Structures are given as structure tokens and as C-alpha cells.
Amino acid sequence: MLDDTQTREAFDRIRDAFPDAKAPTVKKGRDPFRSVVSCMLSAQSLDRNTAAASKALFTLARTPKGILKLDDAVIAQAIRPCGLYNVKTRNLKKMCRFLLDEYGGRVPRDRAGLMSLPGVGRKCADIVQHFTFGDAVVAVDTHVHRVCNRIGLARGKTEAQTAASLEARIPDGYRAPGHVLLLTFGKRICRSRDPSCGTCPVNELCEAFQSGAMARARPPGKS
Numbered sequence: 001m002l003d004d005t006q007t008r009e010a011f012d013r014i015r016d017a018f019p020d021a022k023a024p025t026v027k028k029g030r031d032p033f034r035s036v037v038s039c040m041l042s043a044q045s046l047d048r049n050t051a052a053a054s055k056a057l058f059t060l061a062r063t064p065k066g067i068l069k070l071d072d073a074v075i076a077q078a079i080r081p082c083g084l085y086n087v088k089t090r091n092l093k094k095m096c097r098f099l100l101d102e103y104g105g106r107v108p109r110d111r112a113g114l115m116s117l118p119g120v121g122r123k124c125a126d127i128v129q130h131f132t133f134g135d136a137v138v139a140v141d142t143h144v145h146r147v148c149n150r151i152g153l154a155r156g157k158t159e160a161q162t163a164a165s166l167e168a169r170i171p172d173g174y175r176a177p178g179h180v181l182l183l184t185f186g187k188r189i190c191r192s193r194d195p196s197c198g199t200c201p202v203n204e205l206c207e208a209f210q211s212g213a214m215a216r217a218r219p220p221g222k223s
């Protein structure tokens with residue numbers, strides 16, 4: 001893993017490469033319940049499919065009580081675009097029941113409370129905290145997980161492990177913008193397939209690149 005000085009240098013370079021990537025502005029009135037539901041629907045789903053499923057569901061119900069009143073088949077049909085709709089329907093109902101029983105229907109504000117909700121893991125909790133409550137936490141999704149482990153910013157076999165590792169060592173000043181910076185970097189430069197290692201601003205620091213692992217993983221002829 002990179003040392004503290006190298007880690008800060010890597011973050012500084014990524015920040016300088018994407019001056020437009022800033023911590024999100026939390027919209028007033030963003031509903032935490034709908035954020036949790038959308039996050040649950042997003043598992044193994046493309047953003048556009050999650051958006052379609054969320055929109056269809058929220059036209060039917062927007063509260064835990066409202067969702068519990070719907071038949072499973074109606075929910076499953078609404079959220080069909082995001083896949084795994086039967087499992088997600090069951091999880092949604094469990095989460096709504098628990099939320100009403102344990103929290104009076106109000107979404108808890110902290111990570112432990114969010115993760116106590118059935119079907120809500122570390123990533124979902126961090127995304128809700130970051131984008132809905134505006135907390136300075138770095139949500140680790142598949143892009144952030146990949147980037148962190150390639151460069152050596154954090155280590156983890158799972159997104160949750162990488163999130164814990166990153167949280168313990170992220171440089172001051174990068175908790176708020178960290179998610180957006182690493183996400184943008186992962187989508188535009190350090191892509192899953194065909195990363196732009198040759199022109200990457202952190203290739204001198206990147207452990208995967210320096211070890212030759214990226215060249216070995218790449219088809220002949222690509223730089």
C-alpha cells in the first residue's frame with residue numbers, strides 16, 4: 001500500500017485532473033427513505049434501470065406504510081427493470097416493516113442505524129449518508145474499490161473491506177470529495193477494461209502499473 005505521503009500525492013493529482021469533480025451539494029428536501037429504497041434497487045443494476053424502477057415504484061408508494069400495502073406482484077412488476085425483482089421486493093418489505101417497528105418510519109442518520117436495516121449494507125449506508133445527509137464519508141462502489149486497490153490507496157477483497165481500509169487512511173480534506181473524485185477517475189481513466197495507464201496522472205505511484213500487472217492484464221498492442 002502507498003505510504004501517507006504517496007497517498008496524499010495520488011489524491012492531489014486526481015483532484016487536479018478533475019477540477020470539476022466536487023462533493024455533491026445536498027438538495028434540501030431529499031427524502032432519506034426514497035434514497036434507501038433506490039440504493040437497494042441499485043444492486044447489480046445499471047443506473048438508468050435503477051432510475052426507471054425507482055420512478056415506477058414511487059408513483060405507487062413513497063412511504064414504508066404505502067409500500068407495505070402493495071401486493072408483492074405489483075411491486076415486482078414496477079421494479080422489474082432493475083432485475084432481481086422478487087428478491088428485491090421481499091427485501092423492500094422487510095426493510096419497511098423493520099423501519100416502522102424500530103424507528104417509527106424515520107430513516108436513521110448514522111451508519112450503524114442504516115446498516116441495521118435489512119438489505120442495507122455498508123455501501124448503501126455510506127451512499128445515503130453522503131448524498132442524502134451530506135456527511136463526509138467516502139462511499140466505496142465497484143469503481144472506487146477497483147481504483148483504490150490498483151493504486152494502493154486502500155486494500156480489501158470486498159467493497160466493505162476497502163471502505164474500512166480507506167476510511168482509516170484517507171488524507172484530511174478528501175473525505176467529502178473523495179467519492180466523486182475516485183468515481184470520476186475510475187470511469188474516465190482507471191476503467192475496469194482498457195484503463196488509460198500510459199497517460200494516467202498517477203502512473204508513477206500506482207502499484208498495479210509499477211508492478212507490471214496492468215501490462216500483463218492487457219492484450220498485446222495496447223499501451
Ligand code: SF4
Nearest residue numbers: 190195197200206209
Ligand atoms: S496507472 Fe493504470 S491502473 Fe494505475 S491508476 Fe492509472 S489507469 Fe489505473
